[in-house]
Amino acid sequence: MPRLLRPSFNVRALRRLLPPCGYDVHGARAEWRWLREWAEASVAPALVRPTLERALWERARLRKPLQYILGTQPFGDLELLTRPPTLIPRWETEEWVLRLAGLISSTSPSGPPLRILDLCTGTGCIALGLAAHCPSGQVQVWGVDVAESAILLARENAKKMHPLLRGNSVHFQLGDLNDPSSLPQGPFDLIVSNPPYVTQEDWAGLEPEVRVWEDSRALVADHAGLQCHQAIASLAASHLLHIPHPGPRTLPRLLMECGEGQGKVIQDILNSVKFSRTDIWLDLAGSDRVVVAY
Template identity: 35%
Template sequence: MPRCDPKHLLNTLSIVLGNEAAKQELKWMQQAIHPKSVTLQDMVARRVRGEPLQYILGTQPFGPLTLFTRPPVLIPRPETEHWSLTLADRLRPSPQKPISLLDLCTGSACIPLLLCHLSPPGSINACGVDISQDAISLARDNAAHCRIPLPEESSTPSTAESPLRNTFLPLLADIRSPDFLNSASLRRRLPFDVITSNPPYIPRADYDRLSPSVKDYEDIRALLGDPDPEIPSNNGLTFYHDIAKLLPDLLADDGLVAVEVGEGQAADVRWIFEQEGGLVDTEIWTDPWEKERVVLGHKKPQGSSKA
């Protein structure tokens, strides 16, 4: 069966990826094969057609976690991993001072699950919201895989046999809907101490130029920053305006917001959050590639004279 020969498969991959990348990816595919799974030949064929490797392998490392990946849910990116690890160092919650966290456009739930994993038990109660049922199902599976229980699974008093646990609740909801804040599951958790988000932020002109390996496989709703075709382009900033308008209702006094942004968007998003969201002490973080990648800010406490 010459077509199944590893050398033939390596040559096939090399034509598309180059020799070094092909060697590494073929190695990962061989490691991912298990009984009842697809064959190595099938995996290579999918990769040659342009399918992302993470969907073929079914997993993606994210910090110390290994998360499940399934199309069409957005694949966690290294830049998101980087700032999530940095944010974990900034937050440092404790069981004595636990925090509530809301992740908007949660996708695979990579951000809240990493923060839960890195924080002391009993210090974070997280919630992730997404418009996609595929995303919510994957978020739930990832939470179970990472052993982060649902809140109702941790509602019994802690004992030596059942210690404190961080929790994660995935919620199907549209943050752009006028009814978003009326969700009973959300309202009983208000306000949140921390809000995170990696929202859709790619401008339509840039989306049209994306690689087929992204555009043909990952959900457009997780990528396109201006989803209303009848409205002129907003430079990919639509969701930041929407999030800023929600902050007065969602965020606790002195609460923290951290959102990922696209290339060249940081200054505009900072302005949106200051002017429309009322945030103060805003910051911009760069990623390992020296691109402005994250905007942070705090909600001014009521009665404060802080500008």
């Protein structure tokens, strides 16, 4: 630790980090350790203390999320760039993406690579996570987002993470899931998405780290938070996916992340557009997290 970081500075720093960490002492200690490691690794020794002072001010006063200060967030084996207002990848998403990559890896399909469409790609975490955790040459992924800032960041992430993508190709493009003509040409073997699913009322009650810093377009959706799920279900059923005849399938065709308690309604939407079987994957906390259609 640099000589300038005296014990009194550490105590004051922890005190300032307690409110944004919800008064969780372990959380505040962890954030302080990450901030120190980041500052010590990224600036000259003489600048460590002023850099930390600024970071503490941003974190405590402006309630800037830690990942926007550090500039990165781990996602599986990847270290993704994070920048406001693009949504910071969440552990819940990382969990199901690794589960899906495991499924794809275990089926080892022969023949051409699986064509995968990631709608609402944000940082590109899902598209890049699948490319990095599926066997070499087994997937081709297209990521689409309506926000130009997200597509620019996703492309930077693709460039930075290229050595870890195992030769699997990933392309990012601007597009709106409400405008099918703006989307990449189908059909696809698999559609994945973490669309916005928070209601306007729930968004108003979220913590400042989310409300002030992350794009509300990334979070809020009409129709009880399900407008994007409805649009994706229609796209999948119409021209983006070849829906096979009902029968046993090991690989899903469509996965959509959802919020707590939304799983059953989304299953009903998918059943109404001719998917033969749907499941709900729970997250580690036991909440509905992904609706999976076969």
